[in-house]
Amino acid sequence: MRSDVRHGVRNGVRPSGGSRKSQEIFDATLDLLAEKGYEGLTVEGVAQRSGVNKTTIYRWWRSKGALLGAALTGARRLDLEPSDTGSLEGDLEALLRSIVTLLTAPPASDIAVATLGAVTHSPDLAVRVREFFADRLAREQPVFDRAMARGELTADVDPMHLVDLLAGVAWLCVVLRQQPIEKDFVSRAVSTVLRGAGAAG
Template sequence: MADSVTAQARTGGRSGPRRKEEIFTAGLELLAEQGYDDFTVEGVAQRSGVNKTTIYRWWPSKSELLRDALLQSGTLAFDLPDTGSLTGDLVELAARVQELLAEPRTRAVVEAALVGAVRHPAMRELVTQFLEDRLGRHQPLFTRAVERGELPVGLDPALLVDAVAGALWIRLLVRRRPVPDDFTGQLVALLADGISAARERAGRRSG
């Protein structure tokens, strides 16, 4: 995370904020088109119109550039739902992940990142950092659920996020099948049953 702050400081000059999103957009487009193997900073410079020496000054390596593109670009971002209930929030969360993966450009970025993560330790680290960052951004959703008594204290929210996102990734990216209208509702219902059982177990231990 400190490295990310450093990169932000590098882009804090007069031209940095104005061009940063253009560089990130170009980087994610090239990752989707070429994959991690053929991704180059020179290619990003050509696509974005920013001098490569400037990009290297801000991000000394392609992995650092891709890390900040994944973490800071609006391409993979969405607003956190707040429906007033955990099940409602999970349904909305699943729907927003589905919307991202349904968009061809975003889907291509996610696929390239996952393929690269399997083959390259550097890309695997980038994807891990991205997932940890998103889990941190989702934390308020689970904090509210604990406060409402819907989640037992100490339950790892990553289990729920991985279950929701993983089911959609498998359905859309691996099986290449459409998502039925009731898919997310059924998925969250299954998770809700598991959450209820975990809450009961936690209650028995505390009693």
């Protein structure tokens, strides 16, 4: 798989997000977004910073919107790897903890907040952010499939509703209110949301 990816790059085919080169392009894209906002982000700037030819980047992503979309979903820096702790409660606590880390530890936090600040000024960026959230939710799906298999969740519970509540309270408290996160922030939010969803805590 990895060698296929490298072949792809050599042949001028768009590299998978896993290749080192594409990670460098993604990092440059996100750094520029954090520093200059969406208006200040240009493919030329990304080319300069990543050391990859501008026309090469354009061959892989036909617009800066497409490039940013790929960077948001593909950059390792913004990864939220779902955990398998053996319980839904443990898995969601791990998820919420990694969201809080993403929103508080630079450089990911700068990127997250810059994206947010820019999202309402650009319908193009808004589409990319929607794709980002959809992609992250899809990656979390196994957490909910396992919970269903263990009988912790009933089929009528909408995983997206639970994740929205958890991610929402993290954004509000960490980014907007910028309050110090209390020791029981994660466990309390997860237990409220799980109990609210009628899940067996």
